[in-house]
Amino acid sequence: MRRALRTMILLATALAFALHLPMPLNAEEIPQERLLLLAGQTRLEVTRGEVFSINLFLDRTDPEDVVMELPDLPAGIEIDSVPVLISRADGVVEARIEGIARQAGRFVINPILIETATGPWFVPRILVEAAPARGERVPFGARWRPLQDPVYQGQSVPVVLEITGIDTFTYPEGISVRSPQSGLFEETSGIGSVISDTVAGIELFQIPVAVFLFTPTSSGEVVLPSAEVTALGITATAPALNLEVGRLPSMVEPSGAVGRFSLEVGLDRRALAPGETAQLEIVLEGAGNLPVLDMPEVTLVGLRVLEQIEGGEFVADTTSLLGYRGERTRTIRLEPEEGAGRGTIRVEAFSYYDPAVLRVVTTAPRLFELELPTVAGAVETGREPPRPSLLSSGELKQLRWYRILDMQWPLLFFLIGPALFAVVRLLAVRRKTGGATAAVIAGMVLFTSAAIIPYLNMQRLERAEELIRAGEYAVAGVLYELELQDHPGHAGLHYNRGVLALRSENALASVYHLRRAVRLAPERGDFRGVLNEAIAYFDLTDQIGVPGSVRPDILILLLIAVWSAFWMVLLAPPTLPRSIGLVSLLMVGVIVLAGVLWSVQVASRPEGIVRRELTVRRIPDESAEPWVHLHPVTTVQIELSYNDFYLVRTSSGVTGWVPRRDIRRFGVYR
Structure with a gap:
């Protein structure tokens, strides 16, 4: 039973260190009857280089049966592995464990196991406070602590720079950090928390002061340079951290992806109509090394890339601590190659390494086929086409x-501007102050804001x-x-x-x-x-005429001018000419407003162009008897829309129903 208890406690100790957690073997978790009584306090105050001793008593024990096992000691503390044992006449064995503080700071010695004939016994946790010299303050420590282990090439690992062994909760006054030579090193937030622990009646804090996402670009040993933290007038140095970075499995090397991801691939169409392009969208979502991994390769047959856009949004992963969480996107605009009748898109397989389960996950490749019809509307005339000049x-x-009607905010500013101009001017006149300058400035600001395009x-x-x-x-x-x-x-x-x-x-x-x-x-x-x-x-030949009209913007600007003039005349002293002017402006404004409505109506008249040769029917039904045929690129006027059909009128006056899918519709304001 004694050996079994000892084995269980040693296994718990090893597991605690493997998980990077505080030592669980404390006075609360060890049965009280197994804790030894110390001759002194559990808090030892010494200076750097000073020898200290832990004195305890073992009852009814033969010194030959005493075996001591030390826990992993904190850096800066050394303890003799063999205690000094003194037998007394009353059968009590006095044990003295001697150690020395090599560094200044606060150090916690986890429970020491002492095996005797009566069973396993434990020394309570000891707090050693080593000052640099007598009368000086005990400094705190600093260290780097990675939150993932092991670390692989390309993996984004959270690394915390933290204060240790401090008895006061505080924020740092300054930190000095150097980036490692190999890898992406980016500061982030939202990772890490303050940990407190009470030892010998003293509350000690472990405070994260900075968090970085480190993505090593090479395998082998990688060094995080030392860093400095200043707080409470004391500067502590976190020693350099040597990280052993493992190589990724060969299956993952093409992507270099480490984490946990899901891949979605979408194509907006499976056939290209004349003048159309296809859009392939690849979305990689999850948590891991999103900024540095390579998206899956795309192989094209019968298609070529017209435009490719890379994007993504990701933040630090504060839950699973896998690096970054979010998504990467790749949008590819494709067009058919000349003479190709069918196109093929293959998105290659994507593999990533999941460090949580230590295995490679591979998504299957995706294959898309597109119908690439010959360009409708392309006409071979045997003549050289006209070459009008292009706009630069x-x-x-x-x-x-x-167009003004497309920019609601500028239009609103144009309409409100004269009213505010008049109000400012009116106030300036009534107060007998020189408000003309302020009025002009206010008007200029409003009119300038109207140029937002x-x-x-x-x-x-x-x-x-x-x-x-x-x-x-x-x-x-x-x-x-x-x-x-x-x-x-x-x-x-x-x-x-x-x-x-x-x-x-x-x-x-x-x-x-x-x-x-x-x-x-x-x-x-x-x-x-x-x-x-x-x-x-x-x-x-069968083309309807382009309706003659006035551009609505011209009439809208004229209406704004009349509107502004109305407000300016309104500021004049009440006289007969002022009244005549106001009435005249109102009449002109009504006429111009009617012109605006007329021009917008003409510009909005829907038209359409026939995409391919189609049949006009008397009723909106595919099974109806054909009436006349329309050739490609014939322009028609759209009279009515019903379900999936348009009622159209040609230049020769023929009216009938045609499928909506065969008409490319447009109107200036549609």
């Missing part, structure tokens, strides 16, 4: 292309210009398509996209974007001229 990037950045992606447009110079008009056109997703009402972008489609002989995309450019900027006669050139080049 400087011209595309001009404010003229942005969304910016173009100039990097994307510059890449498109490079492709244009290389003769890759179709590829450059796809980049313009991506930019138009962010700025659908930009007439300049539509014009350039239409010209590029014309150069690559894509009738559908050319007519669609040029018509949109003309409707967005009806004042540009050159846009209308290029549209007519494209229609003539592709021999397109």
Whole structure:
């Protein structure tokens, strides 16, 4: 029984050290009847280099049967492995355990096991406080403590710099840390907590002062340089920490991923219509070395990468302590290669090493197939296509292309600005103070704020210009398509996209974007001229005319001017001319407002372009009897929408129902 109890206690001691926890064998967990009575206190106050002794008594014991086993001692404390035993006449054996404090600081000696003929006995925990010299304060200690063990190459490991052996809870006044030479070393927060322990009636604290996520880039021995912590006027040095970094299994080397992850792969479409691109999205979510791992490889057949965007959001993993928690994303925009009828996308297998279960986890590869039909609307004329000039990037950045109705906040500022201008001016006049300057400044601030506009992606447009110079008009056109997703009402972008489609002989995309450019900027006669050139080049006869209108922005600006003038006239002294002016401005404002509504209505009239040859039916039903046929790139006016059908009208006056999927619809404000 005695041997069994001793074995259990030794196993508990070893397990506690393996888990990096405080020693569990204390006076509370050891049976009280097994604790020895000391001749002195359990708190020893000494100086550095001074010898101390622990005196205790063993009753009814033969000195020959006494065996002492020391626990792992703290750095700075040395204890003789053999105690001094003195037998007394009353049968009591006096034992003296001698040690020496090699360093200054507070050190806790965990229970010492003493084996006798009467069973195992334990010395209570001893607190040794070693001052540098008599009368000086006992310093605290500092150390590095990794929160993961073992450590592997590429693994993101939380490492805590902490104060140890301090009897006062405090915050550091300063720390000095050097980054290791090999690896990513990033400070973080939210990891680690204050640990307190009471020994010999003294409460000791273990305080984390800084936490870093360390990602070693090489295997072998890696050194964390020493660090300094200053608190309460004392500077403690955390000695350098030697970390043994293991190699990853060969299956994980392509990705270098360590942690616990889940991989999701998605493709937005399985067939590409003319002028369309496919988007492949790879999302890696979980906890581990997210910033440094490599995403799975992608193999393409019949497709090429048009644009690739890497992204991700991750923070320190404060729960499982695996490094970083969050996600990495890779978005790839793909377009078909010329002449390819089918495309294949293969996302290779992804392997990662899970340090919690010490095994490699591999996700299966993903395979996608895409139908790549020939480009509808492409017309072979045997003639050289027109080559109208493109708008430069400087011209595309001009404010003229942005629609006021698309920018609600600037419009609001334009409307509120004159009212606030008038209020400030009115107050200045009534108070007989020079408020003109303040009024002008207030008005300028409001009108300047109205110039807030969304910016173009100039990097994307510059890449498109490079492709244009290389003769890759179709590829450059796809980049313009991506930019138009962010700025659908930009007439300049539509014009350039239409010209590029014309150069690559894509009738559908050319007519669609040029018509949109003309409707967005009806004042540009050159846009209308290029549209007519494209229609003539592709021999397109059944085209409805582009409605003549005034650009709504012009009338809106005129309405704002009338609105501002109304407020200025309102500030004038009450006279007959003032009254006539106010009435006149109101009448003009009503007329201009009617013009705004008319222009917006004309601009919003929905149109559509036929994607492929289709049949017009008299009723909205696929099984209805065919009536007439429409050729690709025919423009139609959309009269009504019902379920999956449009009621359309052609330039010749033919009206009927067609499937919505076969019409590319647009309207300036739709």
